[in-house]
Amino acid sequence: MEFNGGSLAADHLCVLVHGLWGNPNHMRSVAKALRAAYPEEQLYILVAERNKGSFTYDGIELGGERVCVEIEEELEKIRSRGGKVAKLSIVGYSLGGLVARYAIGLLHAKGVFDQVEPVNFTTFVTPHLGVRTPSRGWHNHVWNVLGARTLSMSGRQLFTIDNFRGTGRPLLAILADPDSIFMSGLKRFKRRTLYTNIANDRTAVYYTTGISKTDPFTDMSKVKANYLEGYEDVILDPRNPVSPLAPKESTALASATEMCLWLFKKAPLVVALAIFIPVGFVAFLVNSLVQTFRSSRRIKLHEQGLAGIQVQNYRVPIWIKEIRGAVEDAYENLNSSQDQSYLRSSDDEGDYSDLDREETEILALERKQSHPSLPTLALAPYQFAMVSALDNLGWRKYPVWIHKSGHSHAAIIVRMEKPAFSEGYIVLKHWLKEEFMI
Template sequence: MDEYSGGTPEADHLCVLVHGLWGNPNHMKNVAKALRDQFPPNKLRILVAKRNSGSFTYDGIELGGERVCLEIEEELALIRSKGGNIKKISIAGYSLGGLVARYAIGLLHARGVLDDLECKNFTAFASPFLGVRAPLRGWSDRIWNSLGARTLCMSGRQLFGIDEFRDTGKPLVAVLADPKSIFMAGLARFQRRTLYTNIVNDRSAVHYTTGITKTDPYVDMLKIKTNPLPGYDGVILDPKNPVSPAAPRDPEPLMQSVEKWAKRVPIIATIVVFVPVALLAFFTNAVIQTVRSSQRVKLHESGMAGIKIEGYRVNLWIKEMREAVEDTYENINNSQNQQYLGLSEDDDDNSSEDRHLLSLERKQSHPHFPTLALAPYQFSAIQALDKLGWRKYPVWIHNARHSHAAIIVRMDKKGFEEGWVVLRHWARDEFLT
């Protein structure tokens, strides 16, 4: 990692890379390499955030964002002490790191750090901007989303949207997208906002949340026609016209269906034998990590974790208006089939404002791609975030069943090579200097 990070005093542009849940700085190694291949150390300085490594990512988006904010301020001070002068800043987050980065951006904005910097690029790779709540209805919504939220400590509660952030009465994911918040004001300062979203095989963060969209046309790839972006080997789709409905197909021959199911038998057998054992280990680890995370959060809140929190607990609002074990988890999450808004729903648990919003969303459903059964706060977040303007790139990783890791080449592994197409596209064609 050291060969790609850092820079010389002549560099006037700082790019900060933020890893995701269960992650560590080495996960961003190839992201840093893609940048360094394009920009020498005297042009671009690279900082890979380190304070949220490993189980520290369980501690929540707020605490993680404060750590990253402090790390950026320390880096800027270090550069100044060595005679450097950073004039431009870019930030890229992967997975949960995209949300942590957005929190840090809000703090940097509120603390005046961005006032002396030209904000160039904010980039997110497979980041769940709308959380990871599965689009479900009724009892399955309550059971699955409540259970999943309690396996990842504070970060899980925030990702599944069952938290109430401070005194806002809202989930933190909703606060991050509130138009009046410091987080949206900070994000709006960046000249370019880019996201890369996996369309298939992302078992951690599915397309609707990483693509900031209320539809998912990629649920059945046989029913669509994808439109690749020329020159990118079919890995990146045309952002202006990524997909269209496919022509009707003849029914699949019976023998082909039988052959497909036969190939799945070994996988099913493996799941039946090993998943119960893995689940026990996963939930045991979740309990242990919850205890440890709670202890870290208490130290942080008491000011005994190396951060003077009073400097980072700034007013969240711009206008002074306050409104009242990885694979196991991914396999569980991936087992939930997305559901859609029907003609009518049981909205007794929603406010009249939320019922009105859901009614409008049903009426505006796409004729070919129906609206997902998202929560009202997720629809509001989509509307607010889209107003900022995004360059959205759908990514189709063909050769890896774990596209969430492959999109940034999280490790040098066979099958992850297509992720280099994404990283090179970003560094060469998207990254503003």
């Protein structure tokens, strides 16, 4: 990566972590914007690379350990050359934000934050609550259970069907446990900022990237977007992102016309999906099978200490107060086709017999608090607990509305330099001017 490194005079290290199926080049525009804002004498940049490509199938834990190793090695490299890093910032994109949160816990437990000050932690469209679609019944089982098995360990952890280290809880729930090293480490950062897409994100939708149990952006035709001054048409005002529109009168003829226009616009997509999805889906499943097999072998080597990392140095206790033993498009199309379900105050649907008393009480409280005009999403009990714990840390949350591209997940960080992704430059401008503390 051409923007890696910096002068020995720089006392601030910023680490960039890419996402699933990603590589360091995905963070090129972020690194380029950082370097344009801060010269080498002010900021040292490290774009993590040990987790690239198919290695991202191996899970958040292994990815976090790899990133932790890279950061420790970079700090030592700078020290050995006569430099001294006093401040550390970490930026995670998509899955990279979860990998970064795991690495932060390890850095905290290993005492690194006693030597360098954690300053900025920023995530761009990171699925903090996982990628489980809020749904119940057979829909829940078809996608949230079966779909989870197409991405090896990362898939199981993202869909929260894993059992982390025999705790009986998914890794993401442990990452958000207030007593864990991960939350203790995250709490030490001066500023926690996240950017979340409100539309056109086929990979990670608003509720999870924005750490929210409601979604006020499901139908933007019924609300008025309120933008931040100077960042119009892209970044919404987090204090008052939308306002309700006055209901407009409609006729049967107008409704029929609108439906015909919608069908006409969607016709090419329907035809294309009918032709290409069967072929693409088969290719996706075959590739997933191959990558899952390869990932299993890498995980086994990693656990045996044969992958270049002495794993015992990074399997630290995960609790502080209570110590216990320790093909992208196909996926996005399938993921984006899932409908979200909601809880309502009078809702008594669903079979909750498999939940314990605490989980049942959480759902009962959430149903009671659900508002008719903005109903609560049908999250799992542990996801509601995650929202509460993460929000207690304090986040600066910015909703982003990408208009020019139907692939806002990539556009928000300008993953490739092309005109359709140009609105991402406005997001990066806001982050560096308003949020990033040097």
